[in-house]
Amino acid sequence: MTAWIALLRAVNVGGTGKLAMSELKAMCEELGFISVKTYIASGNVVFESRKSEAAIKTELEKRLEAYAGKPVGVLVRSASEMARVSADNPFPKLAPNRTVALFLDRAPPADTLEGVRGQKDEKIKFGRREIYVHYGDGIGSSKLVIPAAKTGTARNMNTVATLAKMAAEL
16 A cells, blocks of 8 residues: 645635535545545645556545536655655755745656746746745745746645654654
């Protein structure tokens, strides 16, 4: 049995995509996931399953669309991948609450930096299937736009570390 983390896009952020974490937990259990735990109200769920990453993503997106009446993107990582995302943080000495991993389904395209707009003091580095961004002045005041991350979802490094720990403990 593999420990997995599912990250939902645009859930309970800025008044969009309202979803109670108790509902998310129930949906995951209905899909046959084991030891389901949610973390904070932004669409993070940790569980065990024998299913593949692709099957988890497909089944959870289908179930969430039926619930929400519109598509809800899901990014999935194994426990070991999430631990690696945390360990590979290229900005380990900078504030973890101002550094995010933007999770993608595949590696960032080679031309990702060419499309970036509004960059001020933000630092950008690529991971395997992530884009790391450190927001020097904080994410709230940033005008940074990374078109390649449009279908991804971001979590700060504190959240990444907590999810990695939760998954490792399953």
